[in-house]
Amino acid sequence: MNSKRFPVVLHTDDGVRFGVTVPDMPGCFSAGDTFDTALDSVVEAIELHLEGLTEDGQDIPTPRPIAERRADPDLASGVWAIVAVDVSRFEGRAEKVNITLPGHLRAKIDRYAKDHGATRSGFLAEAARAAMR
Numbered sequence: 459m460n461s462k463r464f465p466v467v468l469h470t471d472d473g474v475r476f477g478v479t480v481p482d483m484p485g486c487f488s489a490g491d492t493f494d495t496a497l498d499s500v501v502e503a504i505e506l507h508l509e510g511l512t513e514d515g516q517d518i519p520t521p522r523p524i525a526e527r528r529a530d531p532d533l534a535s536g537v538w539a540i541v542a543v544d545v546s547r548f549e550g551r552a553e554k555v556n557i558t559l560p561g562h563l564r565a566k567i568d569r570y571a572k573d574h575g576a577t578r579s580g581f582l583a584e585a586a587r588a589a590m591r
Contacts, residue, residue, distance in 0.1 A: 460546040460587065465524045466500050467536035468493065479536075481527050482519045483507050497541060504543050512548045552579070 464483075468476045476496035480486040480503070488503035490496030508518055524538050559567070564578075571581040 460544065460549065460584070461542045462518070462521055462545050463540045463542050464504060464521045465527060466497070466539050466541055467527075467533045468496055468539060469536045478503075479533075480504055480507070481530070481533065482521050497539060501541050501543055504541070508543070508545060508548045512550075518545050518548055557582075 464480055467479050467481065469479070470476045475489065475491050476493055477489045478487060478496050478500040480500065483504065486503055486507040488496065488500040490499045511518065524540075527533055528538075567581060568578055571578050574581075576584075
C-alpha cells in the first residue's frame with residue numbers, strides 16, 4: 459500500500475457542520491454534518507479527484523506541509539487536519555522490469571525487505587517514491 463497524507467482545512471459557520479478543502483488539489487472539496495463525517499467524506503472526494511487526474515494522464519499531487527499553507531488568508535480561519543489516502547490504485551498496474559544490481563546490494567535489499575515484511579519490489583518502489591519526493 460502506498461499511502462499519502464494530505465493536509466485538509468475544515469471550515470464551519472455553526473460549529474457543527476463542516477466544509478473541507480484540500481489545498482494540494484484545487485477544486486477538491488467536501489462537507490459533513492460533523493467533524494468526523496467531514497473527514498471521512500473528504501477521503502472519498504480525494505479518491506474521486508485522483509481518479510479523474512489519473513484518467514487525464516496527470517500526476518498524483520505531492521502533499522505540501524501545513525506550514526507552507528498557513529500564510530494563505532483564505533485558509534487562516536480553518537482547522538487543519540491530515541487524512542491518509544491509499545494512492546496505490548491510481549499508480550497503474552505493476553510491470554515486470556529487468557534491472558541490474560551488484561549481488562551484495564541485492565542481498566542487503568532482500569534482507570532489509572524481509573526484516574520489514576516487504577518484498578524486494580515493494581522496497582524498491584517505496585525507495586524510488588521517497589527519492590523523488
